[in-house]
Amino acid sequence: MAVNALPPTPQAAFWRGVLVSLPIAVGIVPFGLVTGIAGVKVGLSAVEVTVMSVLVFAGAAQLVALQLMGAGASIFFVWLATLVVNLRYIMYSSALARPLETLSGRMKILAAFLMVDQNFALALNQYGVLGPRLTPWFYLGIGVLLWLNWVVATYLGALLGARLPEAWALDFAVPLCFLVLLVPAVHDRPSLAAALVGGLVSTALIGLPYRSGLFIGALVGIGAGVWLENRMGAGRE
Known part of the structure; x- marks a missing residue:
C-alpha cells in the first residue's frame, strides 16, 4: 500500500x-x-x-x-x-x-x-x-x-x-x-511565555524541598500562557 x-x-x-x-x-x-x-x-x-x-x-x-x-x-x-x-x-x-x-x-x-x-x-x-x-x-x-x-x-x-x-x-x-x-511545543507567543516563565520560576525555586519548585514553576508557567492567550484574544476582538 x-x-x-x-x-x-x-x-x-x-x-x-x-x-x-x-x-x-x-x-x-x-x-x-x-x-x-x-x-x-x-x-x-x-x-x-x-x-x-x-x-x-x-x-x-x-x-x-x-x-x-x-x-x-x-x-x-x-x-x-x-x-x-x-x-x-x-x-x-x-x-x-x-x-x-x-x-x-x-x-x-x-x-x-x-x-x-x-x-x-x-x-x-x-x-x-x-x-x-x-x-x-x-x-x-x-x-x-x-x-x-x-x-x-x-x-x-x-x-x-x-x-x-x-x-x-x-x-x-x-x-x-x-x-x-x-x-516543538513552542509555536506561538503564549506557549513561549509559558515555557520561559515556567523555566525561570522553576530555576529560581530550585532549592525548595521535594523539588516542589518544578510543580510551582509549571503552575505559574501555565498561568502566564493562559493570561497572554486571553489578552491576545481580547485584543483581537
Whole structure:
C-alpha cells in the first residue's frame, strides 16, 4: 500500500498509523531509556519500572514522578505534580472528540489511554484526509506502536541502569529529553511565555524541598500562557 494512498479499510488505516509512527518510535527510545534508568536510580526494580510504563504511558509525567520519589516526596505530592504535567490532555481530548467520535465506548477508553502528543498531532493533521471512518484506526495504530516501544525502551533502560557504575552520572540526559519535547511545543507567543516563565520560576525555586519548585514553576508557567492567550484574544476582538 502506498503511503500517500487513502487506506481502503480501517485495518489498512491502522497499519498506516503503525508505519507512520516508526520514525517517531525510534526518536523516543533515548527518552524511554533515561526513564528506565531514572526508575532504577530511585530504588525501583526493572519489573516495577516496566509495570509503571505499562500502566501509565506518560513519559514526562513518569519522569517527574520518579524525580519526586527520589527526593522523598509524599504520594499525594507526586500525584498532584503528575496531574499538572498531564493537564494538556484535557485540551487534546476535546480537540479529538470529533475525529474519534465513531469509536465505541470501550474503544474510546483505549484511545484515551494511548493518547500522547505524537498521535494527537498526527491524527488531527490527517483528519481532513482520512475522515471520521478511518482517523480513529490511524490514531490507534500510532498509539499501539508507541506504547509497545515505550514499554520496551524503559525496560531496557532499567536493565542498563542496574548495571551502570555510580560514577556514570546521567542526569544531563533528563533535561536534554525535555528540551526535545519542549522545542516543538513552542509555536506561538503564549506557549513561549509559558515555557520561559515556567523555566525561570522553576530555576529560581530550585532549592525548595521535594523539588516542589518544578510543580510551582509549571503552575505559574501555565498561568502566564493562559493570561497572554486571553489578552491576545481580547485584543483581537
